[in-house]
Amino acid sequence: xxxxxxxxxxLWTAFYLKELEPSLRVAIVEAEIAGFGASGRNGGWCLGTxxxxxSLLESEPEGAIRLQQELFATVDEVGRVAEQEGIDCHxxxxxxxxxxxxxxxxxxLLEEQDHWRQIGVGEEDVxxxxxxxxxxxxxxxxxxxxxxxxxxxxxxxxxxxxxLAEAVERRGVAIYECSPAVELKRRSVITPAGQLRADLVxxxxxxxxxxxxxxxxxxxxxxxxxxxxxxxxxxxWDEIGFTNxxxxxDPRRNVTYxxxxxxxxxAFGCRGTYFFGSKIHNRFSPDAPVFGEVRKVLESFFxxxxxxxxxxxxxxxxxxxxxxxxSVGMDRDAGLGWAGGxxxxxxxxxxxxxxxxxxxxxxxxxxxxxxxxxxxPFTSWEPEPMRFLGYWALDHFAEGxxxxxxxxxxxxxxxxxxxxxxxxx
Ligand SMILES: Cc1cc2nc3c(=O)[nH]c(=O)nc-3n(C[C@H](O)[C@H](O)[C@H](O)COP(=O)(O)OP(=O)(O)OC[C@H]3O[C@@H](n4cnc5c(N)ncnc54)[C@H](O)[C@@H]3O)c2cc1C
Numbered sequence: 001x002x003x004x005x006x007x008x009x010x011l012w013t014a015f016y017l018k019e020l021e022p023s024l025r026v027a028i029v030e031a032e033i034a035g036f037g038a039s040g041r042n043g044g045w046c047l048g049t050x051x052x053x054x055s056l057l058e059s060e061p062e063g064a065i066r067l068q069q070e071l072f073a074t075v076d077e078v079g080r081v082a083e084q085e086g087i088d089c090h091x092x093x094x095x096x097x098x099x100x101x102x103x104x105x106x107x108x109l110l111e112e113q114d115h116w117r118q119i120g121v122g123e124e125d126v127x128x129x130x131x132x133x134x135x136x137x138x139x140x141x142x143x144x145x146x147x148x149x150x151x152x153x154x155x156x157x158x159x160x161x162x163x164l165a166e167a168v169e170r171r172g173v174a175i176y177e178c179s180p181a182v183e184l185k186r187r188s189v190i191t192p193a194g195q196l197r198a199d200l201v202x203x204x205x206x207x208x209x210x211x212x213x214x215x216x217x218x219x220x221x222x223x224x225x226x227x228x229x230x231x232x233x234x235x236x237w238d239e240i241g242f243t244n245x246x247x248x249x250d251p252r253r254n255v256t257y258x259x260x261x262x263x264x265x266x267a268f269g270c271r272g273t274y275f276f277g278s279k280i281h282n283r284f285s286p287d288a289p290v291f292g293e294v295r296k297v298l299e300s301f302f303x304x305x306x307x308x309x310x311x312x313x314x315x316x317x318x319x320x321x322x323x324x325x326x327s328v329g330m331d332r333d334a335g336l337g338w339a340g341g342x343x344x345x346x347x348x349x350x351x352x353x354x355x356x357x358x359x360x361x362x363x364x365x366x367x368x369x370x371x372x373x374x375x376x377p378f379t380s381w382e383p384e385p386m387r388f389l390g391y392w393a394l395d396h397f398a399e400g401x402x403x404x405x406x407x408x409x410x411x412x413x414x415x416x417x418x419x420x421x422x423x424x425x
Pocket of ligand 1: 005006010034035036040042179181204205224269316340345347348350
């Protein structure tokens, strides 16, 4: 087996392949180093949900509900493997709170709770918290209550991805770093240094897929931007909360995500940017204005943070499919398997995707291989300049909706997370 990309998807696929079939020869080629991509740069929310499940609920309700239950269980599976493999990834399953910072947001979240109930998800997994209870977890400047999702853990993503790379190497997987695939062929992967021959090839390159010739329009690379504060004193934590290292955001479409890190900082991100021609940026100047915007959003939740320094600024590319729905699949005729398209929510779901892909490759029939996650190759995005114009228009439209909602004006919600599909309707 040849796997292209040593992020969570490639590594989880390798991990479960070796669990199921220890004698299998597996090699991974990675353009940079393991964890260089989104897997080493994300907000560390290990979520038991997945973008795109809303639309699956319409087309395949029974399968989508099974998928949701699998996703809840996947959070514990990630924690289990981390513990088993001795990966100190600062795992803390404190749940997630989405705080209503305006009346329209409060209404959207209450509707969202109803949708969870409609698919049989109970109070133990998802429930509304009134402002007092919400403030026990996190204390934002405006708090009209919040929706609590229990199956979510905070973790240190780079520690997890590097630990996983070591775990698969211990099982005999070869990882070739600094070895970009320049061509994916049937039964081989071409790199500048040589050719890797294999029975099957797995593409696990998510936001970077567009850099591989012939795969340019498979996934849209959208950048999300993050900052981290200096370690905060106890007095500041007393003021803002983050009890049990709960992860935190609000319901705006321009997704906001924060966690209290194990070393006492807030790592916080938002803002999606697509660059013309699917250009990917891996490094950003710390003076880039976008980081000022991210900081402004963070301080709007927690004004006390104005008195604290921002010590880290970074960003990275995630992958968005044309249908906004992730996919796992194996085309045996082409000799190519794939997994991804998580729309910025892949930390937990990549485990389920990798495990499912390993089972598909080894032709093991399990309850996972019939999930609606398993499907067709991704639909191609439009050529430029349509791609850029389409994203730009959607982004501006969504920002307008966010602005209206934040000012307390009702406007439909548009965001790619669970059940918003229904909210949009
Ligand atoms: C800033 C940011 C914050 C995020 N926050 C969260 C979050 O809090 N929770 C969450 O669930 N998700 C989050 N995400 C999304 C999540 O990180 C991704 O969904 C997940 O990491 C995808 O993993 P992957 O292995 O599929 O892709 P990646 O981690 O991107 O791995 C792809 C790998 O392929 C390599 N590669 C590229 N081209 C080639 C080539 N030609 N040959 C060989 N290798 C190649 C890359 O170097 C990279 O290592 C965030 C993403 C970003 C960017």
